Amino acid sequence: xxxxxxxxxxxVSRVEGHGDLVLDVKDRKVEKLIFRIxxxxxxxxxxxxxxxxxxxxxxxxxxxxxxxxxxxxxxxKATEAAFGIVPNDMILNLRKLIFHHxxxxxxxxHVYFLAAPDLFGVGSVIPLxxxxxxxxxxxxxxxxxxxxxVRIIGGRAVHPIRxxxxxxxxxxxxxxxxxxxxxxxxxxxxxxxxxxxxKTLKIPDFxxxxxxxxxxxxxxxxxxxxxxxxxxGWEIRPSEYLTKIKEKVVKHSTAKHCWAERxxxxxxxxxxxxxxxxxxxxxxxxxxxxxxxxxxxxxxxMINIAQFVEIIxxxxxxxxxxxxxxxxxxxxxxxxVEINPGAGRGVGAVEAPRGLLIHDYTYNExxxxxxxxxxxxxxxxxxxxERDMQKLVPGIIDKTEDEIRLACEMMIxxxxxxxxxxxxxxxxxxxxx
Amino acid sequence: MSKPxxxxxxxxxxxxxQLEILNLEDQLLDxxxxxxxxxxxxxxxxxxxxxxxxxxxxxxxxxxxxxxIEKIGKIAKIIVAIGSCAVNGGLNCLKNLxxxxxxxxxxxGDKKDWIDSIDVKPVDAYVKVDYYAxxxxxxxxxxxxxxxxxxxxRKPEIPxxxxxxxxxxxxxxxxxxxxxxCLGPVTRAGCNSRCPNSGSGCDGCRGLIDEPNVNAQKDLxxxxxxxxxxxxxxxxxxxxxxxxxxAEKVTGGN
Numbered sequence: 001x002x003x004x005x006x007x008x009x010x011x012v013s014r015v016e017g018h019g020d021l022v023l024d025v026k027d028r029k030v031e032k033l034i035f036r037i038x039x040x041x042x043x044x045x046x047x048x049x050x051x052x053x054x055x056x057x058x059x060x061x062x063x064x065x066x067x068x069x070x071x072x073x074x075x076x077k078a079t080e081a082a083f084g085i086v087p088n089d090m091i092l093n094l095r096k097l098i099f100h101h102x103x104x105x106x107x108x109x110h111v112y113f114l115a116a117p118d119l120f121g122v123g124s125v126i127p128l129x130x131x132x133x134x135x136x137x138x139x140x141x142x143x144x145x146x147x148x149x150v151r152i153i154g155g156r157a158v159h160p161i162r163x164x165x166x167x168x169x170x171x172x173x174x175x176x177x178x179x180x181x182x183x184x185x186x187x188x189x190x191x192x193x194x195x196x197x198x199k200t201l202k203i204p205d206f207x208x209x210x211x212x213x214x215x216x217x218x219x220x221x222x223x224x225x226x227x228x229x230x231x232x233g234w235e236i237r238p239s240e241y242l243t244k245i246k247e248k249v250v251k252h253s254t255a256k257h258c259w260a261e262r263x264x265x266x267x268x269x270x271x272x273x274x275x276x277x278x279x280x281x282x283x284x285x286x287x288x289x290x291x292x293x294x295x296x297x298x299x300x301x302m303i304n305i306a307q308f309v310e311i312i313x314x315x316x317x318x319x320x321x322x323x324x325x326x327x328x329x330x331x332x333x334x335x336x337v338e339i340n341p342g343a344g345r346g347v348g349a350v351e352a353p354r355g356l357l358i359h360d361y362t363y364n365e366x367x368x369x370x371x372x373x374x375x376x377x378x379x380x381x382x383x384x385x386e387r388d389m390q391k392l393v394p395g396i397i398d399k400t401e402d403e404i405r406l407a408c409e410m411m412i413x414x415x416x417x418x419x420x421x422x423x424x425x426x427x428x429x430x431x432x433x
Numbered sequence: 434m435s436k437p438x439x440x441x442x443x444x445x446x447x448x449x450x451q452l453e454i455l456n457l458e459d460q461l462l463d464x465x466x467x468x469x470x471x472x473x474x475x476x477x478x479x480x481x482x483x484x485x486x487x488x489x490x491x492x493x494x495x496x497x498x499x500x501x502i503e504k505i506g507k508i509a510k511i512i513v514a515i516g517s518c519a520v521n522g523g524l525n526c527l528k529n530l531x532x533x534x535x536x537x538x539x540x541x542g543d544k545k546d547w548i549d550s551i552d553v554k555p556v557d558a559y560v561k562v563d564y565y566a567x568x569x570x571x572x573x574x575x576x577x578x579x580x581x582x583x584x585x586x587r588k589p590e591i592p593x594x595x596x597x598x599x600x601x602x603x604x605x606x607x608x609x610x611x612x613x614x615c616l617g618p619v620t621r622a623g624c625n626s627r628c629p630n631s632g633s634g635c636d637g638c639r640g641l642i643d644e645p646n647v648n649a650q651k652d653l654x655x656x657x658x659x660x661x662x663x664x665x666x667x668x669x670x671x672x673x674x675x676x677x678x679x680a681e682k683v684t685g686g687n
Contacts, residue, residue, distance in 0.1 A: 041550055042445060042494075046536035047527035052666075058636070059670070062524045065449020065570065109455065113476060124477035126470070129462060136462070144458035155631035157456055158449040158570040162631045169632035 007405050019417060021408055023393065030393050035385050035412060048361075048372040053079050053341045054165065056361065056369060061159045063374070066109070068159045069102035069150060070352035073224065074359040074374075077348030079165045081239070082363050083341055090325065090334050091167045092224075094153060097180075097321050098163065099224045099350070100314035101149035105157070106353035107269065107307035108146060110416045112139030112194075115304045118410045119201040135197055138190045142311070145183050149318070152176050167336035174330055181322050184315050191312060195287060198308060204407065208391045209298040210384055211265035214272040215351050221272070221279040221313055223351045229275050231296065232261040238349035241358055245375065257383040258375070264383030267355025268415065269306035270297060284313035300388050303414045307353075341367025352377050354416055378417045385415055437584065440472030440484035442505060444491030444498050445525055445553070450516035450566075451476075451490055453573040460577055467584060486511045486583060488576075489556050492518040492525045492674075495549040499559060506560030513579055514556045517569035517638050522674030524569070525553040530673050553674055564589060567639035568624055569671060575623055592622040593643055596635050600626035608634045609657050614667055618653060619645035638671045 005025035024032040044063055048056055057075040061068040073095060080087065087095070112135070113125045120128060129136050147157040152172050154160025162169045172180070215226035216235065228244070229235045236244055244260050259265065273280075273288075277295035280288070288294070288309045293302055345362045355377030362371040389408050396407055443451060455476065457464060471481040487509035493502055506512065517523035528536050533552050537545040556562055564583075566576045575591070582589040592598075596617035600607075608615045608629050615634035617626065621642045628635050654664065 041540070041548060042525065043528045043531070043536040043540055043550070046531045046539050047524070049531065049539075055670070059524060059527070062447050062449070062569065065447040065452040068447070068449065109452075113455070124473075126465060126477065129465070140458045140461065143456075147456055147458070155633075156570070156627055158452055161628050161633050164633075 005401050005404065007401065007408070019412070021405075021412060023389075023404070023408060025393070025397070028397050030390060033386060033389050033393060035382060035389075037382070044374060045372045048369045051369050053083070053339075053363060053367040053369075056359075056372070057163070057165065058159075060359065060374070063376075065158050066106050067102060067352040067354065067357075069098055069154065069163070070350050070357050071359075072160060072163050073099065074348040074350045074352075074357045075361075076163065076165045077225075077350065078346040078359040078361045079348070079363075080346065081348060082344040082346030082361055083165075083339060083367075084344070085166060085337060085339060087167060087337055088334050090328065090331060091337070093321050093325050094168060094171070095163070096220070096224045097318055097325075098150055098153040098160065100318050100321075101146040101153075103223060103351075103353050104146035104311050104314045105143055105150065106416075107311050108139060108142045110353075111304050111308050111311075112136075112142070114416070115410075115413055116201075118406070118413065119203070132197075134193070138194055141190055142187060142194070145187050148183060149180055152180060164336075166339045167334075171330045171332065171335050174326070177322055177326055177330070181319065181326075184319050184322070187315055191287075191315065194308065195290060198291060198305070203299070203305060204301045204410065205299070206301055206388070206392060206411075207298045208300070208388055209296075210387070211260060211262050212271035212274045212296070213260060213265050213267050213380070214275045214356060215349060216275050217279070219279075221276050221281075221310075221317070223314075225350070228349060228356065230260060230265070231271075231274055234261070238358065239347040241347065241349065241360075241375065245358075245380075247375075247379070258380040259383060264387050265380065266300070266384045267377045267380045268303060269310055269353075269355075270300065270303045271355060272351060273297065273306040273309065280309070280313050281316035283316050284309050287312045300384075300411060301414050303416070307416070354378055355380060378415075381415050381417065385412055385417070435584075436467070436469050437486050438471045438481075438484040439468045439486045439488065439580075440481075440505075440509070441470070441488045442472065442490065442501075443474065444489065444502065444519065444556075445494040446491035446516065446518040446523065448490070449570045450519075453570045454488075454576060457573050457577065464577060464580065468580065482508060484509060486513065486580075488513050488515050489519050489562075490515050492522045492553050492555060493559055494525055494528075494551060494553045496551060497549055499551075502556060502559045511563045511583060512556070512560060513564045513566060513576075514562045515566040515576055516571045517567065517640075517671045519556045520562075520565045520567050521640050521672050522553045522555045523638075523671050526671075526673035526675075527669070529553050530669060555674060565591070567591075567621060569636075569638040572624055594622050595642055595645070596620045596622045596624065596626050596629070596639075598622055599624070600629045602626075603630055605629045608632070609653060614659060614663050616664065616667055618650050619647075634667075636670050637668050640672055640675065 007023040020036040022034050057072045060075045061072045063071050117124050150157045155162045212231040215222035216229035217226035227235050247258050274296045291305050293305045343365045348359045350357050358375040360373040364370050471484050487505045514520045529552050541548050564579050579589045599622045603626055613634040616637035617635040620635050620637040621639045
């Protein structure tokens with residue numbers, strides 16, 4: 001039992017980028033509990049000023065290697081909205097397809113490689129090579145399948161090439177569509193085995209209801225497109241994001257914290273699940289059922305389970321999209337729509353693997369960027385992560401320091417924070433003044 | 434070197450190079466078995482300050498970063514810079530072009546003095562770099578080749594010819610013919626001309642070859658009615674830190 005605790009984990013491992021956990025307990029009371037972000041800021045808003053309209057998607061994809069497709073499309077959608085471009089169905093279907101597989105890749109990386117070692121009680125995936133080789137091989141195959149999908153559609157797995165404003169610089173060949181279909185069908189046995197393994201692992205108990213925000217779409221389990229929706233009962237168009245989403249600077253972090261209706265909210269897989277459960281494929285719903293995940297779910301540790309359920313949905317929905325594309329055929333004439341650059345403002349919102357992502361660009365007459373604002377999912381989660389830990393720690397204060405440290409680290413990792421993304425900028429809007 | 438102790442270290446960048454290592458799916462387990470991976474914060478909780486080879490991702494953009502890379506320089510016997518940010522400063526250097534002080538002002542307003550951010554420099558501005566795995570992202574097979582070479586004690590083969598050679602071999606239509614700008618004629622190969630393969634011009638993410646054929650580049654610019662600025666803007670995307678006199682180098686000063 002710990003009367004006084006001083007925990008400093010610097011850096012927290014198995015998250016993307018550099019974040020530190022600082023926890024001080026005195027006489028069994030939490031005196032300080034912060035998730036400190038000292039990662040170097042990157043100034044993407046400054047880098048974008050003056051750039052020609054065909055460059056921002058390639059530049060901003062470099063905000064994050066893990067979610068480069070999401071940044072690419074938030075950027076492309078902002079540019080297309082500014083110029084009034086409406087892509088055709090074939091382009092939209094291919095975009096949704098590549099989008100699914102960034103989510104599968106990222107969710108698989110997180111569930112199998114970064115979060116699962118905690119559930120097996122080890123420090124990384126490497127000991128699992130010896131003790132659970134089948135799980136490691138499944139993880140590698142699922143990740144490879146998703147990366148190969150992104151490679152076929154985007155030209156490479158990290159920082160896709162073919163995905164541009166107006167459409168694609170190259171289309172997959174019909175033969176490649178068949179290859180993708182076979183790869184997807186081939187993934188099911190591995191996903192079923194993963195389900196069996198996940199069912200044997202104990203996800204920690206925890207409950208704290210918060211505001212859950214994600215995109216929402218009348219037809220799809222929203223990833224690529226939709227309105228911004230909250231479990232607190234509001235829904236807005238992406239272009240209205242500033243009316244709800246506020247940001248502030250906190251002293252211990254080079255990344256900002258965000259709030260909407262309450263003092264903090266959650267974005268990511270669990271928010272999507274809570275808002276859009278009905279739009280999941282039936283197969284994904286039955287996986288959720290088997291894993292005890294029900295909407296609404298208020299246990300942040302269950303984010304990992306929601307991520308796995310999303311993998312199932314993405315594979316199911318990808319097969320549906322490929323059938324549609326095969327029915328209509330790949331039409332070179334429809335590869336690109338016409339682009340007429342000019343002055344205007346456009347907002348692009350997508351669901352990155354870690355949650356809502358917004359790019360907001362203002363272009364001048366020459367089609368060059370005058371002003372850019374980027375809202376990143378991990379920033380939105382920092383406040384919520386701290387509040388979760390503030391509730392968590394008093395409830396486990398009788399455990400050992402090591403156990404408390406691990407519970408907090410696991411909580412941070414459950415959110416799958418992407419720190420490179422979140423520190424790409426830090427704009428002071430002087431809300432506190 | 435029998436089973437070298439390897440550390441993987443991230444500085445300012447997108448984490449994509451480390452991800453490309455994890456994306457080695459088919460070879461990852463063999464790679465992990467051939468080395469003793471002692472430090473990889475993105476994937477492993479345990480860590481050690483005793484390593485032979487440091488794989489370094491990202492550019493150096495903070496004073497804290499300078500301290501960290503200098504410490505790595507004292508410990509590692511061999512340093513491999515992986516990815517455009519570590520090799521050339523990469524896209525981060527757009528901040529230098531904009532002006533570091535001005536960028537701080539734009540982004541942080543009156544809180545700018547809180548922020549630790551200095552002019553971006555590549556890793557070899559601070560420590561000796563033994564090998565370079567270029568590109569954004571780097572070619573993951575080139576990273577494996579460099580590690581394999583270090584284990585068996587041979588020199589890794591890094592091409593010193595332009596992307597055009599690979600592009601021709603891949604049978605692509607020249608992207609200049611498609612009405613686009615391309616840096617393939619002066620950029621170091623090793624990526625298998627992946628952007629032209631996808632119907633896109635080369636952005637020069639692997640940096641210049643040692644002796645670019647400036648006459649051929651001048652002829653190309655003239656033939657397709659392009660300006661030096663078209664090329665320089667493009668080249669600055671990944672190389673603004675490294676090549677101060679890039680216009681002169683790419684075009685022979687025309």
